Amino acid sequence: MEEHFVKIISIEPVTHDVLSIKVEKPNGYSFVPGQATEISINKDKFKEERRPFTFTSLNDSKYLEFTIKTYTDHNGVTNELRKLKAGDELILHDVWGAISYKGEGVFIAGGAGITPFIAIFRQLYKDGKVGNNKLFFSNKTSEDIILKDSFEKMLGENFVNTLTQEKTNDFANEKIDKKFLEKHIHNFSQNFYICGPDAMVQDIQNTLKELGASENVITVEV
Structure with missing residues (x-):
């Protein structure tokens, strides 16, 4: 299982409960539009709490972006994401996913x-x-x-x-x-x-x- 430790570049609101999170892109890391990875937060309590999120940047971008809906009704991973800031670290894993473009x-x-x-x-x-x-x-x-x-x-x-x-x-x-x-x-x-x-x-x-x-x-x- 691959693990990549990446720093957050920016976190911006998209809607009232959705965030755009941009992170560093590891060397050689690539994906097909539509694919996802599992992400965890590099904090003791959350390191093993992996959740699937889709790449929303382009593969040739210099950064990776995730557009993530957050839930504040319990103290879970997405609620914790709302507390993070630039410079904090996430852990990325393998690329996966069955959704890709196959034609109009x-x-x-x-x-x-x-x-x-x-x-x-x-x-x-x-x-x-x-x-x-x-x-x-x-x-x-x-x-x-x-x-x-x-x-x-x-x-x-x-x-x-x-x-x-x-x-x-x-x-x-x-x-x-x-x-x-x-x-x-x-x-x-x-x-x-x-x-x-x-x-x-x-x-x-x-x-x-x-x-x-x-x-x-x-x-x-x-």
């Missing part, structure tokens, strides 16, 4: 499940290959939308938000279910990428299959 299609994310798609779309945008990819993003409220301005810039009208606990004229107010998918998608042979809470991913995966999508066009984390 539809991306479906729930909450912090957006994170594997951040690096994918940043890379596509940099390469001028965003094409007709679409992103459907479900959140509880508008305050929860991660990197809203960035996704609007990269995707324009192909960035579609829906909120489940807030009604607003700006976004849809519905769950991503069979009715939603039938309304917004007309080609079920294209690529589908799904990431979010386990129950949501399973439900959408099953619904896509009901609507004609085959197993080999659906990408999820395993």
